[in-house]
Amino acid sequence: MANTLALSTVYLGTRMGDLFWNKIAGVVIGTILAVMVIGVVAEGLFPEHTAEGEFAYPMDLSALGTSSGAAEAAPEIDLGTLLANASADAGERIARRCVSCHTFDQGGANSTGPNLWGIVGADIASHAGFAYSGALTSMEGSWTYEALNAFIESPRSYAQGTNMSFAGLRGEEDRADLLAYLQTLNSNPVAFPAPAPVETEAAGEGGDVGMESLDEAGETAAPEGEAAGIPEQATQSEAATGDEDLTADDEPTETENDNGGH
Numbered sequence: 001m002a003n004t005l006a007l008s009t010v011y012l013g014t015r016m017g018d019l020f021w022n023k024i025a026g027v028v029i030g031t032i033l034a035v036m037v038i039g040v041v042a043e044g045l046f047p048e049h050t051a052e053g054e055f056a057y058p059m060d061l062s063a064l065g066t067s068s069g070a071a072e073a074a075p076e077i078d079l080g081t082l083l084a085n086a087s088a089d090a091g092e093r094i095a096r097r098c099v100s101c102h103t104f105d106q107g108g109a110n111s112t113g114p115n116l117w118g119i120v121g122a123d124i125a126s127h128a129g130f131a132y133s134g135a136l137t138s139m140e141g142s143w144t145y146e147a148l149n150a151f152i153e154s155p156r157s158y159a160q161g162t163n164m165s166f167a168g169l170r171g172e173e174d175r176a177d178l179l180a181y182l183q184t185l186n187s188n189p190v191a192f193p194a195p196a197p198v199e200t201e202a203a204g205e206g207g208d209v210g211m212e213s214l215d216e217a218g219e220t221a222a223p224e225g226e227a228a229g230i231p232e233q234a235t236q237s238e239a240a241t242g243d244e245d246l247t248a249d250d251e252p253t254e255t256e257n258d259n260g261g262h
Helices: 002-045 062-072 079-084 088-098 145-153 172-184 202-261
Strands: none
Touching: 079 145, 079 172, 088 172, 145 172
16 A cells, blocks of 8 residues: 555656646747747738838938048148248247157257257258167158158158157147247258248139229220210311311401502
């Protein structure tokens, strides 16, 4: 009897365990089916619109392309004009950022960077006693204002491989001020490049003004011509009148002659 009860208990426990896992499996399968059904129903309620057509409120997007083009077509820097308006005093203040690596006085010692007295117009990588990087020693030419401007803007772009850690000075006016200060660090300062000619609509406007002037001159000349014609007629009339006067004068003369004859 005891054995029978034990077997029954084991059987019931096993059966209950099987039912539990069956329920779990049923719940999982039911959830998956529910998700699939919801997806099918959603596709039916909200179909995809693949056909091309105009928006209810059309937008002109052509301006988006021209804005970037206008930015790319920005005019080049006229360094001569910038330097003509630059301030050496402002440049000296900017140069204070560089004193940790450079000296600026005549005969000053080299530091992390070379002494910068007389840098404008000097040959590139030519300061005595300083060990330049190969990026600079391989370059030819001199430190013109244009070369210095490009180097100061981005040293690593101008001389790839340079040891200079300075990131660059982005402001155009700041660079011009700094160059104006560097010009003063020389016994014979190098002259600034001449500003580029200003290209404005003045020429076109001048042409229009010239045409207007010609038109005005023509309009002015016409009345003068008309006025000039009047004296011509008046001269002819005066000439005719003068002939008449002369004829009238001749008549008394003839009368006097007649009287004298008597």
